[in-house]
Amino acid sequence: xxxLNIAEVTKTFSGGTNAVDRFSLDVAxxxxxxxxxxxxxxxxxxxxxxxxxxxxxxxRITIDGEDVTHLxxxxxxxxxxxxxxxxxxxxxxxKNVAFGLRLRRMPAKQIREKVEAVLELVGLAGYGDRMTTxxxxxxxxxxxxxxxxxxxxxxxxxxxxxxxxxxxxxxRLRDEVRDIQQRLGITTLFVTHGQDEALxxxxxxxxxxxxxxxxxxxxxxxxxxxxxxxxxxxxGLMNLIEGEVKNGHFIRSEFTTPLPIADGPxxxxxxxxxxxxxxxxxxxxxxHRVTDYxxxxxxxxxxxxxxxxxxxVANLDLFQAGQGxxxxxxxxxxxxxxxxxxxx
Amino acid sequence: MSEIVExxxxxxxxxxxxxxxxxxxxxxxxxxxxxWLVIWPAINAISRTVWRTDVNGNAGFDLSSYAFFFSxxxxxxxxxxxxxxxxxxxxxxxxxSLPIALYLRFSRGRLPAYVQALAILPMFVPSIILAFAFIRxxxxxxxxxxxxxxxxxxxxxxxYLTPWGPVIGLxxxxxxxxxxxxxSGLGGVANQAIEAARDxxxxxxxxxxxxxxxxISNSILVALSFSVLGIFSxxxxxxxLGPASPEMLGPFxxxxxxxxxxxxxxxxxxxxAFGFCILFGLFYVRSVARNRGNR
Numbered sequence: 001x002x003x004l005n006i007a008e009v010t011k012t013f014s015g016g017t018n019a020v021d022r023f024s025l026d027v028a029x030x031x032x033x034x035x036x037x038x039x040x041x042x043x044x045x046x047x048x049x050x051x052x053x054x055x056x057x058x059x060r061i062t063i064d065g066e067d068v069t070h071l072x073x074x075x076x077x078x079x080x081x082x083x084x085x086x087x088x089x090x091x092x093x094x095k096n097v098a099f100g101l102r103l104r105r106m107p108a109k110q111i112r113e114k115v116e117a118v119l120e121l122v123g124l125a126g127y128g129d130r131m132t133t134x135x136x137x138x139x140x141x142x143x144x145x146x147x148x149x150x151x152x153x154x155x156x157x158x159x160x161x162x163x164x165x166x167x168x169x170x171x172r173l174r175d176e177v178r179d180i181q182q183r184l185g186i187t188t189l190f191v192t193h194g195q196d197e198a199l200x201x202x203x204x205x206x207x208x209x210x211x212x213x214x215x216x217x218x219x220x221x222x223x224x225x226x227x228x229x230x231x232x233x234x235x236g237l238m239n240l241i242e243g244e245v246k247n248g249h250f251i252r253s254e255f256t257t258p259l260p261i262a263d264g265p266x267x268x269x270x271x272x273x274x275x276x277x278x279x280x281x282x283x284x285x286x287x288h289r290v291t292d293y294x295x296x297x298x299x300x301x302x303x304x305x306x307x308x309x310x311x312x313v314a315n316l317d318l319f320q321a322g323q324g325x326x327x328x329x330x331x332x333x334x335x336x337x338x339x340x341x342x343x344x
Numbered sequence: 345m346s347e348i349v350e351x352x353x354x355x356x357x358x359x360x361x362x363x364x365x366x367x368x369x370x371x372x373x374x375x376x377x378x379x380w381l382v383i384w385p386a387i388n389a390i391s392r393t394v395w396r397t398d399v400n401g402n403a404g405f406d407l408s409s410y411a412f413f414f415s416x417x418x419x420x421x422x423x424x425x426x427x428x429x430x431x432x433x434x435x436x437x438x439x440x441s442l443p444i445a446l447y448l449r450f451s452r453g454r455l456p457a458y459v460q461a462l463a464i465l466p467m468f469v470p471s472i473i474l475a476f477a478f479i480r481x482x483x484x485x486x487x488x489x490x491x492x493x494x495x496x497x498x499x500x501x502x503x504y505l506t507p508w509g510p511v512i513g514l515x516x517x518x519x520x521x522x523x524x525x526x527x528s529g530l531g532g533v534a535n536q537a538i539e540a541a542r543d544x545x546x547x548x549x550x551x552x553x554x555x556x557x558x559x560i561s562n563s564i565l566v567a568l569s570f571s572v573l574g575i576f577s578x579x580x581x582x583x584x585l586g587p588a589s590p591e592m593l594g595p596f597x598x599x600x601x602x603x604x605x606x607x608x609x610x611x612x613x614x615x616x617a618f619g620f621c622i623l624f625g626l627f628y629v630r631s632v633a634r635n636r637g638n639r
Contacts, residue, residue, distance in 0.1 A: 011634050014476060052542075053539055053542075053544065072542065073539065074540040074542050074544075074545045074546060074547055075542070078543070079543065079544075080539070080540070080543045082536045082540060083536075084534065086534065086536035086537050086539065086540035087537075087540075088537060088540075088541070088554075088555055090558040090559060099541070099544055099546075099554070100544030100545050103544065103545045103546055103550060104545065144540075146541070147540070147544065148544075233388070233591075324355070340584050
């Protein structure tokens, strides 16, 4: 059952820029959907339209079947967590969380119970009397989350909530947020430009570019089977090689590999972990650099025309800069006219 | 190790010592000016009004000028009209300037730029020009009366030479500074703080009352303090637009000194005005300190 329905939503800013272009999405109850895309792709604008902070130029947004397209934020059943926390520094933690409940004229005793419960949920029990300026960045973000959760919104909107936090804290908080989201079963729309966040948290990922959905799917599907060259290049490391297909073979410089598609130009996509390196008397690439990442090694390779490729290897000692190697792709995808036309 | 640190620290310490006289010299000029133009005249006025020589040539402690001021109905009437004008101006300035500042802060496009230019325009109009423009427009048989007459309507009761004359002039004169100070305070209110309030259900009035107002309370205090201090001791506009009796302390002092030729009386009025200004200042400092303490 769809809780959030976004139908053909468009946002055109003054000057004619299409920030969001005929975007459609259905989000089921309890689902966490990540809007993933580079800066300026329109993902935050889309989230702000769901929250009511921007008015769509066209299209329709419904929540639980109710058309909220033109409702102001204060009348929508959504709760937003902002990137900058947006806490009210003249109020303490308790007052920040209780503000929405007070506006709803809830009895003081009930407010106290609800605020204390939600502060415990986000790991801030006993912090009610603290001023928000006395808290760390992570604690401030928990207060912002508590402030939204206490109102029990139908949809939780997270606008890059971990962007201002350090890597370690970000990883810890995203696990906690995912735990809370699953425990409460709250439908969540999460904007991020961090693919790690999207891949680790989301039930589904929507990859956005130029205001349009490039691909919508489960994280593993988006990673393993990117439907467009943009998605292939944006999610994870990917070798994208422009070349020609002739007689069932893809050709770029000295590198050739079987590709059973019609002749013509094509873009070949190979994940570094799917590109094996072999010893060869007639090498097709040379090792440019070898980088040790601890758990694995990454070899940068140059084709004869300077095209740079990457290959993940288990044993770094076998490779050194300047060494000639053969390339053996284990899995490839091919794209033509921005569409996937082949996948092995 | 410590030797290296000491050696490294030595030139820095020397530089700091050599810079100190320059810093002190830079500060000295304004401090000397304040001492010369404000503190010394204030001390002089206070001492001359409380340590006086009687007709027999005996000098002694004497509060008779203050006793006269606070028992004289005319002086008290002037003090009352000064306080009334200051209070009414402060309220009107807040009522007029805050909506303008809010509009300028939260509006986008070209129109707010024109509104801002209009709001700041009075800053560039000298008080004396403003006073004569006021007389020509709102005075008896002024432009407004002529227009009303042309429309067959009765004349207005002109505010010229009534207590409302200085109020209108002073509000006009102080609006730009008040708007600019409030606008600067509103600049510190993040859009996302407002959006977060709307997100939890606050309408525009509640956002203003619960989020914006507490965040700009210091700016309001600064704006009101500046305008109150200026209005309380203003001279030109009350002199040109206000009634002859009761009159504000500025013209009252001038008349006591020049027309009545009573320098001790004028100085007493100045000390009383100074005392009220100090009270306003103390109230401002206390409020700012309390606000900071609450954060």
